[in-house]
Amino acid sequence: MSSEPARDALAGLKVLDFCWVVAGPMATRYLAVHGAAVVRIESRHRPDVMRGANPYRDGVPHPERSGYYAWHNTDKYNFSLNMRHSRAREVVHRLVRWADVVTENFTPGTMEEWALGFDDLRKIKQEIIMVSASMLGRGGPHAAQPGFGIVLTSLAGLTHVTGAPGRLPITPFGAYTDFIVPKFIVAATLAAVDHRNRTGRGVYLDFSQLEAVLHFVTPTLLDYAVNGRVKEREGNRHPAAAPHGVYPCRAEDSWCAIACFTEGEWAALCDVLKRPEWARDPRFARLVARKAHEEALDAALAERTREWPARDLMVALQGAGVPAGVVADSRDLFEDPQLQHRGHFTVVDHPELGPHAVDTPEFHLSRTPFRIRWSAPLLGQHTEHVCREILGMSEAEYLELAAAGVLE
Structure with missing residues (x-):
């Protein structure tokens, strides 16, 4: 070389x-x-x-x-x-x-x-x-x-x-x-x-x-071109996932984003949060039911996530195979170990x-x-x-x- x-x-x-x-x-x-x-x-x-x-x-x-x-x-x-x-x-x-x-x-x-x-x-x-x-x-x-x-x-x-x-x-x-x-x-x-x-x-x-x-915005364009549907505002929700949102954590103004697209992810979330009864609740047992009762699902989930520090919750969920991520602010990004490892931020000296x-x-x-x-x-x-x-x-x-x- x-x-x-x-x-x-x-x-x-x-x-x-x-x-x-x-x-x-x-x-x-x-x-x-x-x-x-x-x-x-x-x-x-x-x-x-x-x-x-x-x-x-x-x-x-x-x-x-x-x-x-x-x-x-x-x-x-x-x-x-x-x-x-x-x-x-x-x-x-x-x-x-x-x-x-x-x-x-x-x-x-x-x-x-x-x-x-x-x-x-x-x-x-x-x-x-x-x-x-x-x-x-x-x-x-x-x-x-x-x-x-x-x-x-x-x-x-x-x-x-x-x-x-x-x-x-x-x-x-x-x-x-x-x-x-x-x-x-x-x-x-x-x-x-x-x-x-x-x-x-x-x-x-x-x-x-x-x-x-x-x-x-290709998915919204395709949906209109093929089905004649105009996508409307859905907040943090997703048509193929539940829960799918940002949930409050223990510290003030700290949050964790969580998304469950499969029944396996939902079961893992229930296990991490020690709420096995959610998996048996007819309102939450399957994706179709969870979508129909999304407000109740979000309220129940928020009550439980408030007991967790945001980063601890993210790590626990990710370890169980559940898509999750803390809502990072500017300070979090500069302190992020992955970004530090890659040298994403560097310092220059300006006059x-x-x-x-x-x-x-x-x-x-x-x-x-x-x-x-x-x-x-x-x-x-x-x-x-x-x-x-x-x-x-x-x-x-x-x-x-x-x-x-x-x-x-």
């Missing part, structure tokens, strides 16, 4: 990144931590909205103190560029000649307004790859609809099925779709890179975030935030593992480096552009 250090999986890949907010930056961060050189375009005149997102270090609002922004932007070069300036386009053209991939997730038409659509980019570099990851994709009556993940979550049908029966729909925590979409963007981008490497031809990826998310945790990819490549090299950048932190070292500008040229207000 070679003793030479492993080469980064995406070493040599060059990405010009216009993405902003969450879904796009999450996708390009996957590329960056696997060795791609990602130059992220941002402007002091219109910084990424996530620089204004909680939480802030010490609760002090500041564009350089957002933990949200810092979490999703490690290992990127930040290049400040005033896209309203008449000379900004000439700088972008030079960056396009350098890049293999150009990424953006603006409302369709934004890049074209800057004369930076795919047809424009191909005139600069024939083999360029462009990834446009808009909310709804290009074309169609609603293509130009702007919005964020919370809007997309509703459009994808996820909000409709979230919540208690007969109650108002509830949006899943955060911009839920932003944590689904990046995986699809990365896969599609790498497929395009592979195609370019094999054929020498550039590719335009018209990516619809909505259509990517629909993969996660304003100081040392802080960030997550790492959920997959580990055995021969070319990811590397977290540096923290999220300050706005414009690498502008001079990109101009001088990547684009080969002279000091005089760089200073002239800066003085003219192009690099803001």
Whole structure:
């Protein structure tokens, strides 16, 4: 086995990144931590909205103190560029000649307004790859609809099925779709890179975030397509399981999720909780009966689970073959021994935030593992480096552009 250090999986890949907010930056961060050189375009005149997102270090609002922004932007070069300036386009053209991939997730038409659509980019570099990851994709009556993940979550049908029966729909925590979409963007981008490497031809990826998310509501779509049924809100319940819910435990605000899909799991739960009479109770003896008496089942189960510490209950149930898991909070996740073993969280040192945790990819490549090299950048932190070292500008040229207000 070679003793030479492993080469980064995406070493040599060059990405010009216009993405902003969450879904796009999450996708390009996957590329960056696997060795791609990602130059992220941002402007002091219109910084990424996530620089204004909680939480802030010490609760002090500041564009350089957002933990949200810092979490999703490690290992990127930040290049400040005033896209309203008449000379900004000439700088972008030079960056396009350098890049293999150009990424953006603006409302369709934004890049074209800057004369930076795919047809424009191909005139600069024939083999360029462009990834446009808009909310709804290009074309169609609603293509130009702007919005964020919370809007997309509703459009994808996820909000409709979230919540208690007969109650108002509830949006899943955060911009839920932003944590689904990046995986699809990365896969599609790498497929395009592979195609370019094999054929020498550039590719335009018209990516619809909505259509990517629909993969996660496939059962509800199939049920409607085949049976004409529209899924309604069921709270924590499941049509093929009982019990299926989150139950209170001994400590205040501590909970354990429990799901029994088979009669064997139900019998094991009754044994762990020392309630053998439940297995003989005609209301609970079989799944059909339990579904018919679910409120009584949940009440009886909650009364018993309150006697247990949440983690002890989880361990006991899992040991008996019953699907169960504690409801973890942020502290629990940082203390989780499995996540610690895999090194899921690592610490980076940020110029304003100081040392802080960030997550790492959920997959580990055995021969070319990811590397977290540096923290999220300050706005414009690498502008001079990109101009001088990547684009080969002279000091005089760089200073002239800066003085003219192009690099803001």
